Amino acid sequence: xxxxxxxxxxxxxxxxxxxxxxxxxxxxxxxxxxxxxxxxxxxxxxxxxxxxxxxxxxxxxxxxxxxxxxxxxxxxxxxxxxxxxxxxxxxxxxxxxxxxxxxxxxxxxxxxxxxxxxxxxxxxxxxxxxxxxxxxxxxxxxxxxxxxxxxxxxxxxxxxxxxxxxxxxxxxxxxxxxxxxxxxxxxxxxxxxxxxxxxxxxxxxxxxxxxxxxxxxxxxxxxxxxxxxxxxxxxxxxxxxxxxxxxxxxxxx
Amino acid sequence: xxxxxxxxxxxxxxxxxxxxxxxxxxxxxxxxxxxxxxxxxxxxxxxxxxxxxxxxxxxxxxxxxxxxxxxxxxxxxxxxxxxxxxxxxxxxxxxxxxxxxxxxxxxxxxxxxxxxxxxxxxxxxxxxxxxxxxxxxxxxxxxxxxxxxxxxxxxxxxxxxxxxxxxxxxxxxxxxxxxxxxxxxxxxxxxxxxxxxxxxxxxxxxxxxxxxxxxxxxxxxxxxxxxxxxxxxxxxxxxxxxxxxxxxxxxxxxxxxxxxxxxxxx
Numbered sequence: 001x002x003x004x005x006x007x008x009x010x011x012x013x014x015x016x017x018x019x020x021x022x023x024x025x026x027x028x029x030x031x032x033x034x035x036x037x038x039x040x041x042x043x044x045x046x047x048x049x050x051x052x053x054x055x056x057x058x059x060x061x062x063x064x065x066x067x068x069x070x071x072x073x074x075x076x077x078x079x080x081x082x083x084x085x086x087x088x089x090x091x092x093x094x095x096x097x098x099x100x101x102x103x104x105x106x107x108x109x110x111x112x113x114x115x116x117x118x119x120x121x122x123x124x125x126x127x128x129x130x131x132x133x134x135x136x137x138x139x140x141x142x143x144x145x146x147x148x149x150x151x152x153x154x155x156x157x158x159x160x161x162x163x164x165x166x167x168x169x170x171x172x173x174x175x176x177x178x179x180x181x182x183x184x185x186x187x188x189x190x191x192x193x194x195x196x197x198x199x200x201x202x203x204x205x206x207x208x209x210x211x212x213x214x215x216x217x218x219x220x221x222x223x224x225x226x227x228x229x230x231x232x233x234x235x236x237x238x239x240x241x242x243x244x245x246x247x248x249x250x251x252x253x
Numbered sequence: 254x255x256x257x258x259x260x261x262x263x264x265x266x267x268x269x270x271x272x273x274x275x276x277x278x279x280x281x282x283x284x285x286x287x288x289x290x291x292x293x294x295x296x297x298x299x300x301x302x303x304x305x306x307x308x309x310x311x312x313x314x315x316x317x318x319x320x321x322x323x324x325x326x327x328x329x330x331x332x333x334x335x336x337x338x339x340x341x342x343x344x345x346x347x348x349x350x351x352x353x354x355x356x357x358x359x360x361x362x363x364x365x366x367x368x369x370x371x372x373x374x375x376x377x378x379x380x381x382x383x384x385x386x387x388x389x390x391x392x393x394x395x396x397x398x399x400x401x402x403x404x405x406x407x408x409x410x411x412x413x414x415x416x417x418x419x420x421x422x423x424x425x426x427x428x429x430x431x432x433x434x435x436x437x438x439x440x441x442x443x444x445x446x447x448x449x450x451x452x453x454x455x456x457x458x459x460x461x462x463x464x465x466x467x468x469x470x471x472x473x474x475x476x477x478x479x480x481x482x483x484x485x486x487x488x489x490x491x492x493x494x495x496x497x498x499x500x501x502x503x504x505x506x507x508x509x510x511x512x513x514x515x516x517x518x519x
Contacts, residue, residue, distance in 0.1 A: 066269030066374050086269045131468030155370045160382040182465050199386030203360035206373035219454070219484065223356050227397075227458035234394035 001026055004034065004076060005084040008046065012097045019043075020084070025076050031087065032060050032071035035099075047098035055212055058147030062099050063088040068149040068210045090152040103148050109167050112195060116178055117186040134182035140220060141177035143213040144170065150207035150217055156200045167196035169207035169217050176221035179228065189232045192225055201226070265378035266371065274372040281365035288495055292345070295502050299339035301509040302502070306416050307435045309505040310442055310498050314409050315340045348406060348498075351399035356454045357491050359385075359393060397455040407450050410443040420517070432518045435504060442494075442501040449490035452483035 004025045007018040021042055023034040032050055039046045051057040053072045060071040065079065065086050079085055093101040122128045150169040156162045167175075175196065179188050192198045207217045215221070231238060268274065295302075295311050302309040303320035315322045317329050318340035328338045352358050363369045370377045385393050417436040421428050450456070461467050461477025468474065483490070507513035 063269065063374070065271055068374065080271065083271065086271075088269060131466075133468045133474060134466050153373050155377065156382065156384065158374070159370065159377050160380070162382070165386075180465055184465070197384075197386060199391065200382070200384035202363045202369060202384050202390075203356050204364060204370065204373065205360055206370075209373055218360075219487075223454045224458060224462050226394075227455060227462060230394050230397065231463060234391075235397065237398070 007086045009088045029076045031074045047100045049100050058145035061147045068152040070212050092152040092158040114186050114188050118183040119185045130182050138177050138180050141173045149210045153206040153210045165197040166200040173221045193229050267376040278365040278371050281361050296341035301506045304505050304509040307505045309502040311502045312340045313413050316343050347402045351403040354393050354396035357488050400455045403450045407447050414440040414443045433515045435515045438504045445494035445497045449494040452487040457484050
C-alpha cells in the first residue's frame with residue numbers, strides 16, 4: 001500500500017479552485033476508487049458522476065493529468081508514481097459542480113440528425129436480410145458508450161466553442177453508423193456539411209486517441225464522411241462521370 | 254451554446270498534461286522542415302539528377318531536360334528567360350500537392366506548424382477558427398484529384414525502377430540486366446511510395462467506401478479490404494516514403510557528382 005496525492009477541482013459553475021487530497025492506494029485500484037475513498041474519508045460533498053465502474057456507462061468522464069479519460073478505467077499504476085495527480089471536469093461542457101459537467105448539449109444536438117430510414121423490406125413478412133460483410137463496417141460505431149471524451153478533447157468544441165456550428169466527433173460516429181448502414185437510404189451529406197459542420201474537423205485524431213472503446217473515429221467515421229461530402233459538393237468531374245454513366249448520385253446502392 | 258470552460262486558459266500552450274506533449278509536434282516540424290528545405294534546394298539545382306540508368310524521383314518523369322531520360326528534349330523555347338529552369342519544376346507540384354492535401358499530413362502540419370492545436374488538450378494561440386469549412390482550407394477537398402495523378406506517378410516510378418536494373422556496358426554498348434545499390438534504392442522508393450499512395454483515405458473511399466453494400470461486388474469488396482488494411486499504416490508509409498524519396502534523390506545526386514560509388518551486386 002502506498003499513498004498518492006491528488007489535486008481535484010472543486011467549485012460550482014465558473015467559480016472554483018484546486019484542492020489537495022491524498023489516498024491510500026492498493027494494487028489494482030483505479031482513479032475512481034481513489035475518488036470514492038476521498039469522498040468517504042475527507043470530502044463527502046465532492047460531486048462525481050459514476051455508475052457501472054466497468055467502462056461501459058460512460059458516466060465518470062473527467063480529465064486526469066490533463067487528458068480526457070474514464071476514471072473507472074484509469075489504473076493508478078498507469079500514472080506517474082510519486083507525482084500529484086490532477087483530476088478536473090471536462091472542459092468542453094458547462095460546469096455544474098466539482099467533477100460534474102452538463103453534457104445535455106450532446107443529446108440536443110443528436111436529435112437534429114436525420115434518423116434511420118430503412119429501404120423497403122426484402123420479403124413480404126416485412127423483414128430484411130443483410131450480409132455480415134456489409135454490417136461489419138458499422139458495428140465498430142455501435143461500441144460508442146457516449147462518454148463524450150472525444151467531444152471534450154476536440155479543440156473545435158473545447159477551444160473554439162463551436163457547439164452551434166459543429167456536432168463533434170461523437171455525433172460524427174453516430175451519423176456514420178446511420179449513413180453507412182446497409183439498410184439505410186437517407187442522405188445526410190448536406191446536413192453533414194451545413195448543419196453538422198464536418199469541415200471544421202481538421203483531422204488531429206485526438207478523438208481517436210481518447211476513445212475508451214478504441215473506435216477509430218477519425219479514419220473510419222469522420223474521413224469517410226468527409227469523402228462522401230466531397231462526392232456531393234466538391235467533385236465536379238466525379239459528378240460528370242456519374243451523369244454519363246447514368247449512375248445514381250447518391251452513395252446508396 | 255456558450256460553454257463555461259471553467260479551467261480554460263487563454264495562454265498558448267497551457268495544459269494540465271505533465272508529459273512531453275511538445276515533443277511530437279516538434280519532431281514533425283523538424284522532419285517536414287528538413288524535407289521541404291532539401292527538396293526545394295534539390296529542385297533548384299537542375300543538375301546531377303541522373304546517373305546512367307538512374308533518374309532521381311524528384312525529376313521523374315523528366316518531361317524536358319538535359320539528361321538522356323528526357324522525353325521531349327532540352328529546355329523548351331517557351332520557358333520565360335527570367336525564370337530559372339529545372340525539370341523538377343514541371344512535376345514536383347503533383348506529389349507535393351498530394352502530400353499537402355493528404356489527410357494524415359493535414360492533421361500533422363496543422364499541429365506542428367499552426368498549433369491548431371499543438372497537441373491534444375493543449376491551449377491554442379488563437380481564438381478564431383475556420384477549419385476546412387471555408388477558404389482557403391476548403392481547397393483540401395481536391396485531394397482525390399491529386400491521388401489520380403499520384404497513381405500515374407507510381408506507374409512512371411515503377412518504370413524508372415525497372416530501367417534501373419538494365420546497365421549499358423561502356424565497352425560494347427550492350428545493355429544487360431544487373432542490380433546495383435541504386436537499383437535497390439529506386440525499387441524501394443517505388444514500393445514505399447506505392448504503399449503510401451495505395452493506403453490513401455480517398456482511394457479507400459473510391460474503391461469501396463463510397464458504397465454501403467459491398468457484399469454483391471466481390472472485386473470491389475476485396476479492393477476495399479486491401480486498401481483498408483494498408484490504410485491502418487498510412488502514417489508509417491507517409492513518413493518512410495518521405496524519407497526514402499529524399500534519400501533516393503540524394504543517392505543519385507551523390508553518384509552523379511562522383512562522391513559516392515554505385516556498387517554493382519551483379
